[in-house]
Amino acid sequence: MNATVPTPTPIVAVERVGVHFPVSGGRTLKAVDGVSLEVMPRETFGVIGESGSGKTTLGRAIICLEKPSAGRILHQGLDPYALSSRELRRHRRRYQIIFQDPNAALDPRMTILKSIREPMDVTGEMPERQRQQRALELMERVGLSPDFASRYPHELSGGQKQRVCIARVLTLRPDLIVCDEAVSALDVSIQADILNLFAELQAEFGLTYVFITHNLGVVAHVSDRVAVMYLGRIVEIGRTEDVVLSPSHPYTEALLSAEPVALPSNLRSHSRVMLKGELPSHVSPPSGCRFRTRCRFVQPLCGEKEPPWRETAPGHWSACHFAGELPIMSGAELHPVKLGGHAAQPEGRA
Amino acid sequence: MSRRTLRVIGWRLLQVVPVIVLATFAVFGLLQLVPGDPAAVIAGETATAERIVQIREMLGLDLPLWQQYLHWLGGAVQGDLSTSLITGLPVIDEVLRRLPNTLLIVVCALILAISIAVPLGILAATHVDGRVDRFVTSIASLGVAVPNFWVGMILVGFFALNLGWFPTTGAASLTEDPARALWHAALPAIALASSGIAEITRQLRSALIEVLSSQYVRTLQAKGLSQGRILWRHGLKNVSLTLLTVIGLVFNRTLGATVAIEAVFAIPGTGSLVVTSATNKDFPVVQGVVFVLVLIVILCNLLIDILYSVLDPRMNKQ
Amino acid sequence: MSVISEGVVRRKRRRSRFVAWLAGDKRAAVSLVFLLALASLSVLANVVAPYSPLEQSMDILAPPSAAHLLGTDDLGRDVFSRLVHGGPMSLYASFLAVSVGVLIGLPFGVLAGYLGGWIDTAVSRVIDTILSCPSIVLAIAVTGALGIGLTNSMIAVGIVFSPGLARLIRVQTMIVKGELYVDAARTFGLSTPRLVFRHILPNAIQPVIVQVTLLLATALLAEASLSFLGLGVQPPHPSWGQMLARAYAYMEIAPEQMYAPGFAILFTALAFNALGESLRSLLDPTRRRSD
Ligand SMILES: Nc1ncnc2c1ncn2[C@@H]1O[C@H](COP(=O)(O)OP(=O)(O)O)[C@@H](O)[C@H]1O
Ligand code: SF4
Ligand SMILES: [Mg+2]
Numbered sequence A: 001m002n003a004t005v006p007t008p009t010p011i012v013a014v015e016r017v018g019v020h021f022p023v024s025g026g027r028t029l030k031a032v033d034g035v036s037l038e039v040m041p042r043e044t045f046g047v048i049g050e051s052g053s054g055k056t057t058l059g060r061a062i063i064c065l066e067k068p069s070a071g072r073i074l075h076q077g078l079d080p081y082a083l084s085s086r087e088l089r090r091h092r093r094r095y096q097i098i099f100q101d102p103n104a105a106l107d108p109r110m111t112i113l114k115s116i117r118e119p120m121d122v123t124g125e126m127p128e129r130q131r132q133q134r135a136l137e138l139m140e141r142v143g144l145s146p147d148f149a150s151r152y153p154h155e156l157s158g159g160q161k162q163r164v165c166i167a168r169v170l171t172l173r174p175d176l177i178v179c180d181e182a183v184s185a186l187d188v189s190i191q192a193d194i195l196n197l198f199a200e201l202q203a204e205f206g207l208t209y210v211f212i213t214h215n216l217g218v219v220a221h222v223s224d225r226v227a228v229m230y231l232g233r234i235v236e237i238g239r240t241e242d243v244v245l246s247p248s249h250p251y252t253e254a255l256l257s258a259e260p261v262a263l264p265s266n267l268r269s270h271s272r273v274m275l276k277g278e279l280p281s282h283v284s285p286p287s288g289c290r291f292r293t294r295c296r297f298v299q300p301l302c303g304e305k306e307p308p309w310r311e312t313a314p315g316h317w318s319a320c321h322f323a324g325e326l327p328i329m330s331g332a333e334l335h336p337v338k339l340g341g342h343a344a345q346p347e348g349r350a
Numbered sequence B: 001m002s003r004r005t006l007r008v009i010g011w012r013l014l015q016v017v018p019v020i021v022l023a024t025f026a027v028f029g030l031l032q033l034v035p036g037d038p039a040a041v042i043a044g045e046t047a048t049a050e051r052i053v054q055i056r057e058m059l060g061l062d063l064p065l066w067q068q069y070l071h072w073l074g075g076a077v078q079g080d081l082s083t084s085l086i087t088g089l090p091v092i093d094e095v096l097r098r099l100p101n102t103l104l105i106v107v108c109a110l111i112l113a114i115s116i117a118v119p120l121g122i123l124a125a126t127h128v129d130g131r132v133d134r135f136v137t138s139i140a141s142l143g144v145a146v147p148n149f150w151v152g153m154i155l156v157g158f159f160a161l162n163l164g165w166f167p168t169t170g171a172a173s174l175t176e177d178p179a180r181a182l183w184h185a186a187l188p189a190i191a192l193a194s195s196g197i198a199e200i201t202r203q204l205r206s207a208l209i210e211v212l213s214s215q216y217v218r219t220l221q222a223k224g225l226s227q228g229r230i231l232w233r234h235g236l237k238n239v240s241l242t243l244l245t246v247i248g249l250v251f252n253r254t255l256g257a258t259v260a261i262e263a264v265f266a267i268p269g270t271g272s273l274v275v276t277s278a279t280n281k282d283f284p285v286v287q288g289v290v291f292v293l294v295l296i297v298i299l300c301n302l303l304i305d306i307l308y309s310v311l312d313p314r315m316n317k318q
Numbered sequence C: 001m002s003v004i005s006e007g008v009v010r011r012k013r014r015r016s017r018f019v020a021w022l023a024g025d026k027r028a029a030v031s032l033v034f035l036l037a038l039a040s041l042s043v044l045a046n047v048v049a050p051y052s053p054l055e056q057s058m059d060i061l062a063p064p065s066a067a068h069l070l071g072t073d074d075l076g077r078d079v080f081s082r083l084v085h086g087g088p089m090s091l092y093a094s095f096l097a098v099s100v101g102v103l104i105g106l107p108f109g110v111l112a113g114y115l116g117g118w119i120d121t122a123v124s125r126v127i128d129t130i131l132s133c134p135s136i137v138l139a140i141a142v143t144g145a146l147g148i149g150l151t152n153s154m155i156a157v158g159i160v161f162s163p164g165l166a167r168l169i170r171v172q173t174m175i176v177k178g179e180l181y182v183d184a185a186r187t188f189g190l191s192t193p194r195l196v197f198r199h200i201l202p203n204a205i206q207p208v209i210v211q212v213t214l215l216l217a218t219a220l221l222a223e224a225s226l227s228f229l230g231l232g233v234q235p236p237h238p239s240w241g242q243m244l245a246r247a248y249a250y251m252e253i254a255p256e257q258m259y260a261p262g263f264a265i266l267f268t269a270l271a272f273n274a275l276g277e278s279l280r281s282l283l284d285p286t287r288r289r290s291d
Helices: A055-062 A085-094 A112-123 A128-141 A146-150 A158-170 A188-205 A216-222 A240-245 A250-258 A265-271 A300-304 B003-033 B038-043 B049-058 B065-077 B091-126 B131-145 B148-162 B178-212 B215-222 B227-264 B270-279 B283-311 B313-317 C003-024 C026-043 C079-115 C117-131 C135-146 C150-177 C180-187 C192-204 C206-228 C240-249 C255-283
Strands: A012-023 A027-039 A044-048 A070-075 A095-098 A176-180 A208-213 A225-230 A233-239 A310-313 A316-318
Touching (some): A027 A055, A027 A070, A055 A176, A085 A095, A112 A128, A112 A158, A128 A146, A128 A158, A188 A216, A208 A216, A216 A240, A225 A240, A225 A250, A233 A250, B003 C117, B003 C135, B091 B283, B131 B178, B131 C255, B148 C206, B178 B227, B215 B227, B227 B270, B227 C206, B270 C135, C003 C026, C079 C117, C079 C206, C135 C206, C180 C192, C206 C240
Parallel strands (some): A044 A208, A095 A176, A176 A208
Antiparallel strands (some): A012 A070, A233 A316, A310 A316
C-alpha cells in the first residue's frame, strides 16, 4: 500500500500486525487488527485516533512490549522475535517509549538519578563514574536541576517527571522513540515546552519518533507523516499537510472537526461535522467498513465489502470506498483561523 | 433454589475433587518429610533389625513411591486409613471415636463466639472511635494475642478448682448424656472462643463501618430512617457474606486451637490423638487425623460456598 | 553538586518521619520499647537472671520472695530466671518460624504471580489445599515427621505459614507486574531476575512486612502451644510455653505459677500485633502522605 520510493531500510516496518487479547467468554479483542506502516530514519511519524482506537497497543507492539498475534514487526529489517531472549534484551534497548503517564513510568522507590542511570546500569558497559556523569549531563540537557538527583518521583511535578523519563531514554541513544501521548497528561502550560524539547532533541541526537496522540494540533505541529487509526485499523495515511489540510476519509474529517477551536460557537457551527454514537466494540466490529456506523456518507456497499486502499494523492492513502469522491470539508474550512494553510499550533501555544 | 444456583452447587462440588486429591498428596507426603529411613525412625533407636524390616513391610516402605501412594489412596477411598503402629487398631475407628468430642467443643465455641462477637461488632461499628468502640477493639486485640490454652488454665483454676462449678477434665457423650456433655464442654468452649470472638468482631466491625459510611446509607439517614432499621435492613444483610467467610476461617482456626485445649482439659479428642501419635511416631494415625480434619474443613468451605451462592445469586454469574 | 548533602538531609528527614510515626501512635511506641527491652533482656539473660535457669534447689514451689522474685517451680528452680531465659527461646522460635515461612512462601508466590498461567494455577491450588488444614494440627504432624524439638517444630510452623505468605506476595506481584515502570524496565533489557529484585520485590514487599510482624505474634503463640504440648522446647530448657506446661501439672498446689509465663506471652504477642497494625495503617495506600 505504501508508495515510498526506494529509500534506506525503515527504522521500523509494521507488517499486517494484529494484537489480540483474550477477553471473557472465550472471545478475542483485536486491539490492533492488520496494521501496516513504515517509519523512516529521522522521521516523525504521527499516529492519531480517538481514545480506544488501539494507538497505545500499536506503540507497545512496535517496541516489543506486546507480541503481535498476527503479522510481524521488523526493526531495520530484523525480526526481534527471531532473536534469543538474551539478544532481544540487548537489541530492544534501541527501541524506546515515553509513556503517557510519567507518574506510573518511574519506580516510586528509586531516586531520580538511579532511575535515569538504570538503563546504563543494566549492561554496566561504562565505568560507574562515567554513567553518573552522563546521567547528570542528560538531566541538565532536558532542563532538570541536579538538585533533583536524590529526590523521589513523588516530589516532582508531572512535567519534571516526564523530563526524567526523556533523560532516562536518552541514555540509551535509541534509534526510535515511541511517544505515547507524551504530553497529554501534563498541564497545558508545559505541553509546549516538552514538545519543543522533543524537537530539539531530534535535531541534536538524530532521533526518529512515532508520535501517538489524540490531539490533532500536536500531530500537525510535530510530524512529517501521519496515520489515522480507527478501531484497531489505519484508515488514512499520508504526509501531514495532505491529511490535515485535505483529508480524504470521513473519519479524519470528523476528527479534524472535533478539534476544539478558539472561535465563538456561532462562527464555527456551520462547519462542524459531529461524530455520532459510541466507538463500536473491538470484539465484534461492524462488517465491511468499520466506520460505517458513524459515517455521514455511508452507503449499502460499505456494510458489504471492506474498503480497499485508494490513493487520492501521491503517498496519500485512504481506506474508504469513495475516497476522493466525497464532498469532504478541507482543513481550511474546518479550521479557518487555526490552520490557515499552515501546520497547526499545539494547544496552549497560542 | 433456582436452576442456576443448583448448577453453581454442582460446579463447586466438582471443584472440590482436585483439592481432595491434592490433600491426599499432602497427607501422604508427610511421611516423606521424615529424615533418613522412616522405618528406622519409627521403630526407634532400640529397635532390632527385624522390627525395622517388619515396619518397612507393614507400611509398604519398600515399594516405589507411587505404589505406596496408590496403596494408601486405595485404602483411604474405602475408608481404611491403615492401622496404628502402637495399638494395631484401625486408624479410622480411633479417629471417628474421638471426633465427636472435638467437634462438640469446636461447635460450642463457634456458637459462643458468634453470639458474643456479633453484638460487639455492631456496638463498635455504630460508635466508631467512641469509648465503646475503643473498648471493644481493645478486647479484640487481647483475644488475638492471648494463648487460649492459658485462658483454659485460668478458667480451670477459677471455675473448676476454686468454685467447683465445672468438672476439671474429661468429656461425656452428647448422645448418651447431653447435659453432662455440655457441662464438660462449657469451659473448653469458652477458652476456645476467645480468638474467634476477636476475629469475628474485628471483621464484622470493619465491614459494617464500610457499609454504614457508604453514600447510599447516608442518603437513607438523611431521609430519616432510624439507625436500627438501617442496620437491620442494609448493614447486616450486606455484611452477612463477610460474616460467612470469617466464620469459615474461624472454624478452621478453632479446629486447630482445640489441640492445646484438649490437653488442658484432658479431652479424648482428635487433637490429643495427633499429639500423642506425633510424639510416638505413630505416623498412620497422624496421617489419618490430618486427612479427616482436612476433609472436614473442605466440606465446611463447600457448605459456605453453597450458602454464599444461595444468599447472593449475583455471585453465580461468575 | 549537592547530591551528597541532599542524601544527608534525606536521611534526617526520614528519621524525623520515624519519630513522627511513633509520636502519633503511642501504642506502637510502647510496643517497640517493650520489644527492644525484651530483646536486650534476652541478650543479657545471663547477666540479668539471678540464678541459672536449670539450677534446682530444695525450695520447691515456693511463693514469690526477695530471694525468688516469682517463686520457684516444682524442681526448685527460680521462676524469674527461667522466664528471662525463656525470652530468647521464644524470640528465636518466632523469628525462625517466620523466616522459614518467608523463605519458602516468597519464591513460590513471586513465581506464581509473575509467571501466571498454569504454574500460577498449580501453585494456587496447592496453597488452597494446605490452607484448608488447621495450621497447628499440620505443624504438629510435620514436627512429628521432622522430629520433636524447638527448631524442628518452628520449621514446621514456618512451613505452615508459607502458603499464606505465598498467596499474599502472589497478589502483590501480579499488581506490581502490571505497573508501567516494570514495562519501562523491560524495554531497558533487564533480565527477569533483575526485574524481580530491582522493581517487583521492593514495590510488592510492604504488605508482607506487615504480615510478617503479625505472624511473629502467631509464631510466638504457636511456640507456646507446641512447647506446652511437649513438642517444642525439651526439658530442662525453659520456654514460656514449656513453663506453662509445668505450671499446669502443679496447678492445684501452686496456681500462681501460670501467671508470669502467660503474661509474658500475652504482652509480647500484643506488642507484635500492635506494631503490625500500626505499620499497616502507616503503609496503607489510602492514607498515603503527600510529602
Ligand atoms: N492488555 C489488554 N487486555 C485487554 N484489552 C486491552 C489490553 N490493552 C488494551 N486493551 C483494549 O484495546 C483497546 C485499545 O486500547 P489502546 O491501545 O489503549 O487504545 P488507545 O491508546 O488508542 O486509547 C481498548 O479497547 C482496550 O480496552
Ligand atoms: S467506506 Fe463507506 S462507511 Fe466507510 S468511510 Fe467510506 S463512506 Fe464511510
Ligand atoms: Mg493510549
